[in-house]
Amino acid sequence: MEVAVMGMLVLIITFVFTSNMVDNKYNMASAATPVTFVFGDSLTEVGNNNYLQYSLAKSNYPWYGVDYAGSQATGRFTNGRTIGDIISAKLGISSPPPYLSLSPNDDAILKGVNYASGGAGILNETGLYFIQRLSFNDQIENFRKTREAIKSKVGVEAATKLCNEAFYFIGIGSNDYVNNFLQPFLADGQQYTHEEFVALLTSTLDKQLSRLYQLDARKIVLHGLGPLGCIPSQRVKSKTGQCLKRVNEWVLEFNSKVKKLITSLNTRLPNAALMFSDTYPAVFDLISNPTMYGFKISNTSCCNVDTSIGGLCLPNSKLCRNRKDYVFWDAFHPSDAANAVLAEKLFASLFSDNHGPSIAPQPSHD
Numbered sequence: 001m002e003v004a005v006m007g008m009l010v011l012i013i014t015f016v017f018t019s020n021m022v023d024n025k026y027n028m029a030s031a032a033t034p035v036t037f038v039f040g041d042s043l044t045e046v047g048n049n050n051y052l053q054y055s056l057a058k059s060n061y062p063w064y065g066v067d068y069a070g071s072q073a074t075g076r077f078t079n080g081r082t083i084g085d086i087i088s089a090k091l092g093i094s095s096p097p098p099y100l101s102l103s104p105n106d107d108a109i110l111k112g113v114n115y116a117s118g119g120a121g122i123l124n125e126t127g128l129y130f131i132q133r134l135s136f137n138d139q140i141e142n143f144r145k146t147r148e149a150i151k152s153k154v155g156v157e158a159a160t161k162l163c164n165e166a167f168y169f170i171g172i173g174s175n176d177y178v179n180n181f182l183q184p185f186l187a188d189g190q191q192y193t194h195e196e197f198v199a200l201l202t203s204t205l206d207k208q209l210s211r212l213y214q215l216d217a218r219k220i221v222l223h224g225l226g227p228l229g230c231i232p233s234q235r236v237k238s239k240t241g242q243c244l245k246r247v248n249e250w251v252l253e254f255n256s257k258v259k260k261l262i263t264s265l266n267t268r269l270p271n272a273a274l275m276f277s278d279t280y281p282a283v284f285d286l287i288s289n290p291t292m293y294g295f296k297i298s299n300t301s302c303c304n305v306d307t308s309i310g311g312l313c314l315p316n317s318k319l320c321r322n323r324k325d326y327v328f329w330d331a332f333h334p335s336d337a338a339n340a341v342l343a344e345k346l347f348a349s350l351f352s353d354n355h356g357p358s359i360a361p362q363p364s365h366d
């Protein structure tokens with residue numbers, strides 16, 4: 001009897017899960033004007049850290065934004081658009097504004113918010129030498145506040161619907177390596193083996209994603225990490241300028257554990273439609289075969305950064321002649337041109353534009 005009930009539950013969960021997606025992609029036909037909430041680090045930040053007076057993780061000065069609209073440095077850690085900006089444009093929406101740029105009751109929150117903060121990690125202590133940044137826990141707490149504000153604007157029922165139908169893009173974890181585990185002078189790299197560290201990261205992520213689910217998030221896209229061993233700030237540690245193989249192996253282990261976590265969350269949490277977006281292969285291919293994508297150089301950055309003092313593109317740095325030739329803008333972040341290539345691939349992997357056989361909308365509940 002109990003077994004039969006369990007079996008039915010599994011069936012129901014499987015049905016609801018697949019009805020949110022088409023062939024494991026989100027069905028865009030059912031989301032006319034999608035609302036997106038973005039969480040993450042400097043790869044997705046659009047200017048929150050500008051509002052943190054003492055933060056050292058800032059990019060609101062030249063030459064950041066030199067290829068952005070109006071050649072403005074906005075707090076994006078690249079010369080132009082982030083991958084998120086490009087995906088938003090493809091979804092036909094404007095890129096959600098930084099959380100800290102909005103007043104708590106701004107109507108704009110109904111269209112989506114970006115909580116990302118340069119230097120942030122899964123762990124609270126990650127990036128501590130940046131003095132100020134919004135950790136993933138801080139970002140989730142800020143989303144909770146947004147949700148309360150949405151409730152008072154449109155009522156509980158409409159707020160729940162909005163949050164259930166929104167997309168949640170999360171790109172976090174790079175700093176837990178680059179600005180934590182891989183820094184010899186910080187405790188975590190000494191205290192934990194990689195096996196222990198990756199277990200700590202995934203158990204923390206489990207709690208964080210479950211918390212977002214409690215806050216009504218359902219369509220959650222978690223981006224895996226790219227080949228961090230190949231970013232310029234890591235390559236300089238190799239005598240021959242090669243990718244650091246051990247770092248890439250750690251990243252692959254992290255990605256594979258997180259992928260399993262996503263599968264587990266989808267079975268544990270009714271109506272959850274989480275997706276793991278494995279960005280590693282696309283980024284690795286771009287770095288390994290730059291010329292196939294129209295680039296010339298992928299082993300160093302366009303901005304002639306000083307990696308001994310961090311690797312951001314400071315105002316006195318010299319830029320390369322043709323920014324479109326370079327995969328990397330500074331020692332950590334891809335160029336606008338590289339983001340365009342990666343966003344194209346990511347979009348195709350996440351969203352089905354095959355409007356084919358229409359799938360019944362998810363039966364409304366509670």
Ligand SMILES: *[C@@H]1O[C@H](CO)[C@@H](O)[C@H](O)[C@H]1NC(C)=O
Nearest residue numbers: 123124125135136137138141
């Ligand atoms: C991390 O910070 C949050 C507050 O943002 C706190 O609730 C939590 O206990 C902290 N986690 C650890 C492991 O210290």
Ligand SMILES: *[C@@H]1O[C@H](CO)[C@@H](O)[C@H](O)[C@H]1NC(C)=O
Nearest residue numbers: 235240241242297298299300
């Ligand atoms: C990048 O690769 C090119 C071509 O293989 C090589 O000549 C150059 O020294 C490399 N640069 C760095 C910084 O490793």
